Amino acid sequence: MSRYEAVIGLEVHVELKTETKLFCGCSTEFGQAPNTQVCPVCLGLPGSTGVLNKKVVELAARAGLALNCKIGAYTWFDRKNYYYPDLPKGFQISQVFRPIAYQGYLDIEVDGRDKRINITRAHIEEDPGKLVHSSGSIMTSSSSFVDYNRSGMPLIEIVSEPELRSGAEAKAYLEKLKAILEYTGVSDVKMEQGSLRCDANVSVRPAGTAALGTKTEIKNMNSFRAVQRAIEYEVDRQIDVLEDGDRVVQETRAWDENKGITMSMRSKENPDYRCFIEQEVSPIELSDEWIEDLRVTIPELPDARRKRLVAEHGLPAYDAGVITSSLSLAEFFDATLEKFPDAKKISNWIMGELLRLLNARGMELGESKITPAGLASLLKLIEKGSISNKIGKEVFEAMFQEGKEPAQIVKEKGLSQISDEGQLTQIIAEVIDKNPKSVADFQSGKEQAIGFLVGQVMKATRGQANPGVVNAMLREKLAE
Amino acid sequence: MTVSEKDVEQLAFFSRLDLTAEDKAAYTKSLNTILDYLAMLKELDTGAVEPAAHVLPVKNVFREDSLRQGLERELALANAPEVEEGAFVVPRIV
Amino acid sequence: MRLHTLPVHRLGELMERKEFSSEELVRNYLEHISRVEDEIKALVTVTEEAALAQARAVDEKRARGEEISPLAGIPMAITDNICTEGVKTTCASRMLYNFVPPYDADAAARLKRAGAVLMGKCSMDEFSIGPAEEKSGFFSARNPFAPEAAPGGPSGGAAAVAAGEAAFTLGSDTAGSLRRPAAFCGVIGFKPTYGRVSRYGLISYASSLDQIGPFTRDMTDLALVLNIICGRDAKDSTSAAVAVPDFNKSLINDVKGLKIGLPKEYLAGAEPGVAARVREAAGKLEELGAVCEEVSMPHTAYALPAHYIISSAEASSNLARYDGVRYGLRVDAGDVLGMFSKTRSRGFGEEVKTLIMLGTYVLGAANYNDYYVKALQARTLVRQDFDRAFEKFDCLITPASPAIAHRKGKETADPLAARLSKTCSVPVNLAGVPALSLPFGMVEGLPVGLQFITRHFGEEILLRVGYTLQQNTDQTRLKPGLAC
Structure with a gap:
């Protein structure tokens, strides 16, 4: 029994299955040429204003219901302010203060044990664009390229409580989450196309204690297996750090799939996103009736x-x-x-x-x-x-x-099975002629010898003979 | 003084602004003047008052999930300071 | 004929009677612009050729006997923070010195469809926030009533109408930029209810406060322009799904029985000359059958600090998109952080930077509750003042500005001092209610503006009161002393 306990929470970003983006009518199709699915809204051009895609609200609420969440009767959007070249407005529109879904759970099973993992919240937000580095020359090129096709794609971020205790539990959680989202038609959940992305918050603490240790955030995991491996690595690393008498540094770490390790990306400079209510998008009010109507459309999970x-x-x-x-x-x-x-x-x-x-x-x-x-x-x-x-x-x-x-x-x-006795009679006769010892064995009471003879017939028919029929015919012939 | 030059340096960083030493002193002065004035709000009793969230009680303004023609790529990139291979170019991000 | 002083509806009548064509009218305006623009500095861009082409298209339509709008062929100008497709839109900022929008603002598109002819883009304060920095190639408009007096606030739009450079203009109002400049320049400025005119294509300063509206020469023109620009726009979530009346029908010369409140807090802070004109106007309205009474709006004093905090917070976020990546100015640096900071430092003027840092401060985790939330609570209280007043009154009368236009230099570069002159205008933005700024005589040779305020979507009452005053006094039509 380890002297330490791992405390893991997952933040999963899921791209919703819509035709168009969150606040504009641009296509969400994957894999198109850079900046061909953009408009003033998702490029953040001065003066542009967006309007909420109704389907997003429906899919996000569906996901919430399928994850046993409460659905917010009145929710709205907020701005999360930070600067990055892939973020065209200098802020991300998200639901910080009032998520559309909250207080849910899903059940997992690991090593035959059932466990309930609570879900803190699921909220709607927009994806930023994508930074692309010039072809192959990442070390030498002095530039990066920005493609805004992904900018404004509708996401839900599903945040679990830190109740997972191992990489295996995390993987089971993700598999269950993926299945639920697929069942409900909320997302394509294709990790390789980025329609499901997962970050893990990992900390360790002495077993049996309640206070949380310092956590790190692990990014860049491209499969469920990678999530499990990265968490297992990170838990071991943190335990080693503590065992050495050092302190875990709060930071973001990237999983390196090839080396099988996590590496420090940047220390978290106390981000202050200065969130406040987004005024340019309308709040969402969902009636009990609407929610109940939606609930009955949730398929068997x-x-x-x-x-x-x-x-x-x-x-x-x-x-x-x-x-x-x-x-x-x-x-x-x-x-x-x-x-x-x-x-x-x-x-x-x-x-x-x-x-x-x-x-x-x-x-x-x-x-x-x-x-x-x-x-x-x-x-x-x-x-x-x-x-x-x-x-x-x-x-x-x-x-x-x-x-x-x-x-x-x-x-x-020509694979049809030979059950035709006429066809088999000839072959059986040949097998009996060629294997006098086995025939004698069988006749002297060695029951298992019949198996060898059946096998020889099957071999001669390249497996197409019906073994039951062969067995019966052999017994009949040898009894003569 | 509500904000020090050090605070203003931090605000400038969060706002992605470069300030010279001279700037820093000037902005510190004007920000303090403004903040001193804004302090008058403190005397207002707002105990149980609901903060005004949205201007009008407008809600559920939605759009159907149907495609709309966006910008031709050429037009999307037309105002960009630097463009290459159909993308916006920025200094390399490590 | 001095065409550039006539109101829109007169120009329309004359074109209908074939007195002159739209092309002739536009040429007349272009000539006038070339005469006065050096002195007025109301237009940062003049779209001469496009204007002539547009005018000819209207003339052809008229010749074919097609039905055309009352604004068809009328020269207009649009403030430079409202996007115009293919025409540079700069917000008077070095940051957007070369920005050409690939789309029209909804209001601009509606006016174009109605056949109004775009003469050019109006000068303004940088991002409507602080004085355009002349060193960056932009400039502030001058007041046609006295070139040495500032027009007040971001407004080539008011100066252009007063000086006859456009028959009407479109501007925006976040803290009074439609109403105060109108008052200073002796023209009408109108801030519709928040949501009445689409904000699509209006470059955001403070999203919860910004609203597009017109400057016009008289109340009839105001109704004509509002009829075109108001209405729901599916591209703007804040655009209201409220039926738009025919504002021509609100031009009723009768105020009998209307209850008009005089908020004492607004009058107490006004210069004596201005307050006297407001009382005089109220007296006139009583004479015409309205009932005027004093009313208290106890939270008025808190509107300004609340507005300061909210507008700075929203501006700090709205102006974050100017980073040198997708449009506008870029100052190169070796890394992204350096490029962002250098671009923004050089692109924004001093007051814009101050406001951005103030907004960053009030939204910071440590100050959020003390400043931002507190300001939102104050906003609720200010709004409740209005709600209570409108239970009793049909509208309120106040000064549009507590003072007349300052002689040049007096309204200083001190951002706080500039803000303090907006006490009468900012409560309206906080509450999202509509307000009319109507000229009413002069003090010391400079125009005075009245402000009428009413409840959300109650614009009709403002048109009725303004029209009645216009028809019954000679105080609402002021002629600039300048050779315009």
Whole structure:
């Protein structure tokens, strides 16, 4: 047992799934040429004034409800003042004093233990632009470039209470958060496109004490795995500092993925953002009725869905957890189940082949060509005995890549299982001729010898024979 | 004196202004004159008075989430002091 | 014909009767501008060619018999903090010396659509905050009534109308910049209710206080211009979804039964000559059937410090965008911090810098409650003074400025002294209510302005009272002594 306890809080920025920016009608599409999605508002041109995107309010409130938050009946926007070249107005419009959602929670499970993590708040704010360094010559170039395409993109920042105690808990929290946001249609939650970004506040304290230690803020983590690793590194580093009798410095540190360490970025010069109410954007008043109408549109969330899969379909809790960790997977499961009513078999194929292929290729489910109807057809072919389980895996991979019907693949590749006794009689006779020792063993009572003979028939048919049929025919023949 | 030259130096930094020594003395003087005057607000009893948040009780002014033509890039960059490869150029940020 | 002294509605009638074309009118104005501008210094930019082209377009429309607005073909000018597409908009600051907006302010766009002809951009105080620094190539307008007297506040707009350089102009009002200069220059200035005119394209000084409004030569013109510029704008969140009346119908020559309050705190602080003119106007209105009574607005004295704090706070934030990255001045330096600081130090004038630092101070964590929150509370109290007064009165009458225009040099560069002369105007901005500044005679050869204030969106009553005074006295039309 460590003598120290880690205290971790996460600040997660999530880009909302809208067509247009927070205060102007510019597109939010990712990956366009620099400064092609800008207007006077998001460039902060003198005299420009923006108007709040209604969809943002709806999505932010949806996220709040899905995270069990209270929704502010009357909230507004504030200005956070600081200077940076990517911040076109010299202030960021955010909700400092009255967040749209507050006092929520989400439940995580780590090492079989359930834990509730409280959420302090979720508030709406605008993204700054992006600093780009000239191609490849970051060390030599004397300039940086500013692209304001991202400026004014709608974000919610979700702030957890400092109740996480390990990197693993942080990762579990992020996975659950991501699933919830995906389920509710709030965000695409693509970390690689920056639509989900996470900063971690980390401190350590002697186990059993209540006072908080000095914290550091960790940035620049580009995957959930990186968040876990960075936190684990940082916790160890802080413990080492304390063990050496030194003090942790309050600072911002950057995670270096390659070196696997955090490095000091800048000491926090006591930022004073001089926040005050934004006058150029209207406050938001949400009626109880509006909130309740929105609440009923929140779909079944991951936890409920997982419990349902266990209760209704008898899936193991682990399987159900994996399948419901992503909405697309859960929907894939349900759709397959409609056409092939064996939940456990479907789950085995999803947990086995599907996730194996997705992980191996680093793909999203939507990028593969497999469909629920396709998987259902495949499982029916196996059930009918038209193909073996083993051949099924081969067919699955072809479906995953090419998206063809399984029956067509079986036909094209000649993979159909041989159950025709006429065809098998000849092969069985040959196997008996070639393996007199095994035949004798079996006839003298060595039951396991039959397995070897079945195997030889399967080998001769390149796995296409139906093993049950082969077994029965062999026994019949040897009994003669 | 409400603010010292040291305070003014800090205010100038937060405001991204460079002040010469001469400037600093002059701004310290004028800021103190103003702050002395503003001190009269202290005598006003505002105990339970609600701070005025917004000018008019306007709320829920929204826009539909529909695309609007922005600026052509050329026009977006037209007023920029320095431009390269379709972007605004600033001294290198480390 | 001395066209440049005629009101808009007369010019419109004459063009309708084919006495002259818009092009002729615009040429006439351009000639007049070239005669007087050196002395008046009301225009920082003159858009001669575009103006002539616009005028010709209106003439063609008229020739085709198309329906045109009462402002069609009328020469106007717009203050240089209101964006005009393709025409330099500088806020009289070195910071924006070369800024060409790619868009029109909503109010400017409405006037253009109505066919009003843009003659140029009016000079102003830097960002409406402090005197334009002549060393940066900008200048302050002179008062056509006495070139040695300052026009008061940021306003080429008032001087241009008084001197006949434009038939009407558009300006903005954060602390009285439409009302005080109008009073000093003997023209009408009007600050609509906050939200009545879109602020889209008005370069922000203090967002919760700024409002666009016109300078005009008479009340009829005021109604014509308001009819065009007022109304909801989907681009500005603070623009009010309140129906706009036809202000021509508010030009009623009758004040019988109207209750008009005289706030004693406003009169107590005024120069005796000015106070006397206000009482005289009140007497005239009583004669015409209104009921005038004194009223107390006890928090008036706190309006100025509250306004000082709120405007500095908002300005410090609104002016943060001027960093040399996207537009305007840049002073190069090796790193971003240096570039920002050098650019801002050179780009802003002294008073602007003072105000920015003051705003930074009052918003600072250590001072926030003592200054900023306190000022917002005072703002509530000032507003409640108005609410109470309007329970009883239809409108209030006060001086537009406690003093007449200062002879040059008297309204000094001391920012505090300049602020102290705004006691009568800033409460209106804090409360967001509308106010009319109407000339009413002279003192020591310089014009005096009355201020009429009413409740939110109650502009019609102001037009009615102003029109009645205009029709029943000869005090509201003042002619500058200068050869304009």
